[in-house]
Amino acid sequence: MNILFAMERRLDAGSIHALANYARAGRKFGHRIALYGNPDPGYPEVPFSTDLAGADFVVFIFESRLDWVPGLHLAYLLTRTPRSRRAIVDADGMYNPLLLDEDYDRNHGSERDQRRWLAAYGALADRIFQPSLRPQQPGVSPLPFYGYDPRGVIAGGVGKRVDIMHLGHNWWRWRELGGRLLPALERVRDRFGDICFVGLWWDGPPAWAAQMGLEDAFRSDPDRLRALGVRILPAVPYRDVVATMSAAHINIMTQRPLFRRLRLLTSKYFEVFQADTIPLVMLEHEHAAEVYGPAGRELVLCDDIAGKLRDVASRPWAYREYAAAVREHLAAHHSYERRVEELVGSLAGDLPAARTG
């Protein structure tokens, strides 16, 4: 099958890493998977194509922005690809009612925005997938979409310069980090050396945040981070994520509240297990077990975060074993080869999308 993805290219965010993996895994099965557009040397692992005539399906990946498709491309994509051969991956849960989580995180700024998104999806395609095991809306098919690349696992023995790392942008994450993680870190600070947050906007919002009414999404407290001795490091390109995580003994993965509520999977769910690190995930136990297998429960940071961090510091070998068990589970159930099969099957209409094992 020839599949063309259409998505916003971002070197240090979004789904571009998954795309590179789809292209690689697809080749094994004789599928041609590429990103729509002219070749871009900034993404050497990603094949590009503009051959719509040769594409069986065009799959649009939408994250938090609707207007990333340039009008010229949109005109070409819409007129050269019949609707029956278009599909949407709704990565950020925009195909939902207006959801306001904890009076903080939200998928849309207003009901009007939400209607516009739904109209856009309705105009583009009949098939909508969400990277969730159980989408909440009728008409949305589950498609985990993001996956695990066992070949990309960094072997042990990488020198550790950092004790605890959080790699991800400050995008609707402050309430969880400021309200739950930082108080725990404050209690156990003496047990750990270097702690760093890698990503954008931990040291302040972008200039355009206020203009777009998104101050809350980028809220942070750099003074508090400094007082706690947390270093802020710049974002890294997708191809360096796993290697960067591997520089830390422990990596903590968090999700914005909305994603947790919708149980949306992301690249980070899997990248953190490809790294040579002890991954700790701020997810609900049931959800962690569902994705990662039974050992995933042991790696959850949920109730007593400070206690869990102390325990990891005391018994790192035990957590390395849990992580190893999760890696086996991920290799068996969440490889990109499996993801490609699921995608191809669901596009062809002969395979349920979610087979999580």
Add this chain to the structure above:
Amino acid sequence: MNLLLVSKLARSARGINTIANYVGAADALGHRVAVFGEREAGFPDLPFSLDPSDFDFAVFVVYMPSDFPDLPYLAELLDGVPKSRRVIIDCTGRYNDTIRVEHDFNHLEKMDGHQSWEWIEAFQSIADRILQPTPSPRREDVGSFLFHGYDPRAEMHPFRSASEAARHWSSSDRKYGAAYVGHNWQRWTQIRRFVEAAATVSPPLGNSALVGWDWQRRPDWAVQLGIKGCDVDPELLDRLGVERLEPIPYAEVRGFLGNARFSPVVHRPLFNRLGLVTNRTFETFLADTLPLVMLPQEMAESIYGPDALPLVPGEDIAGRLTAIIRDPEPYWDAVLRVRAHLASQHSYEQRLSELVALLQR
């Protein structure tokens, strides 16, 4: 005929004045023209519609990529209007192979990321008919349609004779000797020639004004991208006493130009090569100012008629300005003749009728 115009509107750029005039001309001729989109507070006098089924044709007025609507609107438009009832007016010659004239281009991949083939494929995907506002399109599959026009009712000062106009022009106090309203995009070479020449005229013309984006300095993004299309020399302009002002809304252009004795009519180098006309080609003749037509002579003659030639200075801009100041009447005679020519050959009623006829073919 009911026409739905599809374009990104801006109050001080691109086709807004022309579009507003089409709405007025449609009322006069019993047609209906609306702009595709939700009502915009900045354009209270324009009718908007999101329902393409109410219209006979969708007319895409394209200058730049953002003239194509965002989602979901473009998808709904393409679903709601068959290709045979869509037409594109390509205002900047995008639907050509890449053409470079000096440092002006019809495709600006560095700025918008789009290569030549993308424009061509997209246009061919959207519409069966593509029109360009030039008397002589280069491609065989493009029709000629000048699009922009002239509204004689909007002349700021409809003089009855050249002598009356010349007297009024010579005796009235004006804030500026010369003024140009337009953005600094691929115009510096010509504006520089004009202001340098104007500074040598004796007796002095007085201060000049440039109104629009990026006359203050070359913007940072242009420096970063290596784009020379908005070059400018602020020190030279300071030395010559040229004021630089922010853009003004389209409805204020004619009034503002009346503050100046002269106003140059210039086109981008690319437009001169392709013969493309703009709104300002016509609009400057509405103002109470003396237009100096800095266009290739052949083009000036084809648009304005043979009477425009006294207003075309050729290489000797200073000499022509001096001659006009000494004896303005023959030049005002030329202006009035050009106005009459534009009123009879290029009115918006005619333009709209031409478009309707083209679409009915």
